[in-house]
Amino acid sequence: MTTSPGDYDLAVLGAGPAGLAAAGSAAQSGARVALLDAGDRVGGQYWRHREDDDGSGHHGWTMLLRWRNILPRLDFLARHAVWHVERIGPGFTVHTGRGPVRARALVIATGAYDRQVPFPGWTLPGVFTAGGVQSLLKGQGVRAGRRIVVAGSGPFLLPVATGLARAGAEVAGVFEAGSPAGFARSPRAVLGRPGKLVEGAGYLKTLARHRIPYRTRTAVVAAHGEGGVDSVTVASLDRQWRIVAGTERGIACDTVAVGYGFTPQLEIPLQLGCATRLGLDGSLIAVADGQQRATVPGVYLAGEVCGIGGAELSLVEGELAGRHAAFATIGALPDRKVVARLLRRRRSARAFAAAMHAVYPIRPGWQDWLEPSTLVCRCEEVSAGTVRAAVTDLGATDARTVKLLARTGMGWCQGRVCGYATACLAAAGPGGEPAAADLAGLAARPIAQPVRLGDLAQAPPEP
Template identity: 65%
Template sequence: MPTSPAEPGRIACYDIAVLGAGPAGLSAAVAAAARGARTALVDAGARPGGQYWRHRAGDDGASHHGWGHFQRLRHGMDAHRDLLDQLAGHSVWHVERTGAGFTVHALHEGRPREIPARTVVVATGAYDRQLPFPGWTTPGVFTAGAVQALLKGQGVVAGRRIAVAGTGPFLLPVAAGLADAGARVVGVFEAGRPTAFGRHPLAVVRNAAKLAEGAGYLRTLARHRIPYRTRTTVVAAHGTDSVTGVTVARLDSGWRIVPGSAHELDCDTVAVGYGFTPQTEIAVQLGCAMERDGDGSLVARVDTRQRSTVHGVYIAGEACGVGGAQLSAVEGELAGLHAAYTTTGAAPDRRRVARLLRRRTAQRPFAAAMHRAYPVPGGWRTWLAEDTVVCRCEEVDVAAVRHAVEELGATDPRTVKLCARPGMGLCQGRVCGYATAHLVADANGREVTADDLRGMAGRPIAQPLPLGVLAAGTEESMNP
């Protein structure tokens, strides 16, 4: 795919800039180019695929679910290379409205780039939601997604004896992949109770393929004799220079530790994930209306065409609700088609759109059922000690957050951020934002709101970049 600036004389603006090359972004870009829209696919990774299809060069995809769909999208990219530019290795740090469209600001190999486009499709995906617990900053504690990324992207197994903990179906492929790669997985500790899916039989039956996929992972766990424990999780990690073990405990329905159930387990690595946090910085920058989703995350509001509340901005995938790769791909294709129809004036393919809408209608109830089956009750806050770190970048502990509320009068996470600095470090609140919002709301005796989450998600600079880039003020334009 072309990745160099345009030659003189070509048009000065893309029709569509798609931000993110995971299932949603790839689907959007291929669909848009197929309808005649000049499209830029912008992603920080060296190869397309996002986290779900993360792979090494030359990977045959044997261990990847949905690899056939990925290959079809790659073929679509090749078939429309005259209209579709893949801008790999471009970290988007800001998007602004300029003139009749938008300017996407990105960093590529340390150099600033401008990508002008008439329309933007935001498909930035999500990352692991983390809950703090004593010892979670000890070297050897990873997010579940980071462990999987190391394995998929570099073929690196994060440790020798690994505990996998948290909640949600994502724990299963992580544990199965580690076991197949030769790691000793000492247990999968699921804080929830997956049998809650049984209360939503229609959504389950309409998505039987997902159940089959999960059953395959469970067979892998059984083959490797890996314990799978529900209503159980890691509540503390031990060690100084590296993890030497964890405390595992049973939980009640509100996620409070069942007295007498805690016990220690030897391991050198912990992979933890409590669902996902949608990556919404760009949507917030652009002023899109946001709301809380069924899993408590902040997501962008979209209509049936995947349009946000801001003209010219479409959103697909996890940024408008965590629902998995299949749903993301459907939403991405819808976003790409409708963005192309708007920018090129192409006649809509009504049959294709209707088919995609039916698929989305079938898959969204499964996503909702998943959120209800894997909730995150507030009892996790009872695992914390006063000196438990909440913001690891700025080393802000639980006591400092509560002090900002109880002694300094802070009533919302944004004010706590100003008083105690959680969220002011390198990650800008991506890791600690969810936990901080809940601790602040709890200390104020109320529930978390969308405004609480927005206060920790608003970032004028979405990705870290050198101050010299801002000071220089000039950027190379990436025109089609």
Template identity: 50%
Template sequence: MTDVPHRLAVIGAGPAGLAASLAAAARGVHVTLIDAAAAAGGQFYRRPASGLGARRPRALHHQWRTWQRLEQGLAAHLEAGTVKHLTDHHVWTVERTAATPGTRTGFTVHALLGPLQERSVAVRADAVLIATGGYEKVLPFPGWTLPGVVTAGGAQAMLKGGLVVPGRRAVVAGSGPLLLPVATSLAAAGVEVAALVESLDPRRLVRAAGALAADPDKVAEGARYAARLLRHRVPFVPRHTVVEAQGERRLEAVTVAALGPDGRVRPGTARRIPCDTLAVGHGMIPHTDLAEALGCRIDGANVDVDDEQRTDVPGVWAAGETTGVGGAVLALAEGHLAGRSVAARLRGTGPDPRSAARATRVRTRARSFAAALDAVYRPPAHWTDRVTDDTVVCRCEEVTAGRVREAVTGLGAGDVRTVKLLTRAGMGWCQGRICEPAVAGLAGCELPPARRMLARPVPLGELARAGSEDDGPPSGAGSPPADR
């Protein structure tokens, strides 16, 4: 068994997953990088398909040189055979596996292959690093299901990945630092951005200036975005929120209103902004499904890790937005530290803190900045007051806010699970990932840990085969994946 190389399965090929893969592979670990996208980079480094013939893909990005270094490093390891990159592989669960002849105790990562996700693949590894990123928090409002209403990240993905804009005249609204790059990118692409509507009171940023100064590079980045907004003459509307999206068959206008100090809409302040696109966002939620299924401890909304990015489950590391939303710089630092730690632990040498000092400093600074932003940016305190009873909350099951409220006030539901049982909210294709924050807000309860056994829908036949068939040769060790 000493001749069998140490194997690491990295789930997610965004900044954290890429940095971890390169760090571990450079230290003798054979890495299988598994990702649902067709190319590495994640949402942050999403690029147009080669067939679109983009002449200047770097125009849609900053930190392009960092991406080039990651891309070149990945290419070198792919050629050397130290990294295997499995694209279009959708991981649905990770299970612990016992030792067999020629293998060590470890893990088996199960993924569905291809756009139809009909074939299963099993990857064996000695350790697993979860770098699955996060997803946007969606808060409903009247008219949010109209065509033309998209998430802020969705608008950005359309532009980065497809070189298309969602419309000709847009309103960007919500709360959080993502709104700035989305508004500037749309304006640079020729979209008339009618307004950037931010629910935050800018004075809160001023009061947090001391904490934000911990990362001057990030402050400078925000200032550059603000300068671009001025150059494109994008109106900035602070302390306002979207009250309603209007239109017959698609979005035609958005009504916004001013917020008082208590987070409630101030009467008489509503105004209508004609537009064909509304890009709305309220921050990100860490994607913790796989970590929770493995039994990793969750701290609030984040996977809990130590200074080496280790979870409390032996053999499982986590990095990037999964451990706390903080941006690409933080994800890169965490991924690098995790990859080094995996290599050292698998070899039995233990990590060398001195050699990782720079990445540790970057992580500390970026985490402090992220914590300061998280304390500043919050959805309006009384956003549920503006959700009418006929507003759809769960799109999969077409459950309205009125049904959720009836489950609470009329049937005695006191938590998200009970609301789900009484209304089916959260029982659809997304399994509550989109609607659960809204359901919890309407029910007036805390958002509980997901506790999903499976990270994505999977055919019953694949579940049966995963439990009864032999996994075949370990694909992470250089053999092709075991297609089922």
């Protein structure tokens, strides 16, 4: 493209499956598109890969190649971490560490990050998020440890464990707090996605080949070690995730990969004033209509910001967002047959996602694992006892008040790691579940990504 940076019909934020599909479909329609991402290459976390990676073994790699081949039709702005977006005049100015980018419309496809549930010892060196372990393996070819325990809840545990096993790590076990048997209650949604059945069977076959135990209704409830993790305690759980007395046992390991689903990354939608609500998995999501439009004119949403649903759903939502954004900005009428096909695929993918969330809910019993000294906010070193005291002794009735009284979420991560747990503990006091307002109070940030003062000083001046 010959269009100069900062003068686009559409800016797409995030180059994962949703963003790549949105940018590619809009560019195919003739729109001038800028695709921005903090990374060096397209693909996001799902298709994270090394520069010399030929793609063999990556799930869905052919779909990445389809959209990556359209990159010459648009401007891919790598290493452009977006820290703020604002409406100026008829369009938007996207602020990055490398200067501003201006566009008439936006597609926000910023993805999600690991949702964490604290437990005693979770701050020890060697305890990673499941996504962090997979990123090291995919992006750098590095195994996080030698003997690894994979734990948490949700289907993401399976590709993490099998990827580690294929890379030569010893996986001591996969411990699923929920139970995938719940999929039997949603046969239509499951049978409508036969590829998921094949994918899941492949993971289980790999676990069996490497003799990796897979235990359901079981969790890592504590990690132990001096200077680093050297063992964990696992225990059986009841249906509310309370520990079944007498089932605790120790497992030696040097690494733990823990994940309890994902949290949509909503800083940019919240900066722009987009409406949000609770998703089916209890996380905060941004509201999008049937054309993937946000409640703010000129803003489209795609992928995990609309609710966690996997790469296939992200691809469909991204393509719909890109086609409708191109129509709104340059009048490129979407092909009705293509849109109808995409809508059918979206319905099927969303039905499977709904079934998945019903099977893998986060139960409140995990709060009983916590000791008073267990850190909830690791940045500010705020313990579970301090959070609970803010509720019971100081009268906090919501997560934002807990934040003001106890400083949870005021550290380096700005609540990304501790926000969900803080909202749950705050709601547990009055006897309720976290509301959308509780989660929004710890998700809104005026600066979406850390930005260095030196980068701001060197950025081109605003017009």
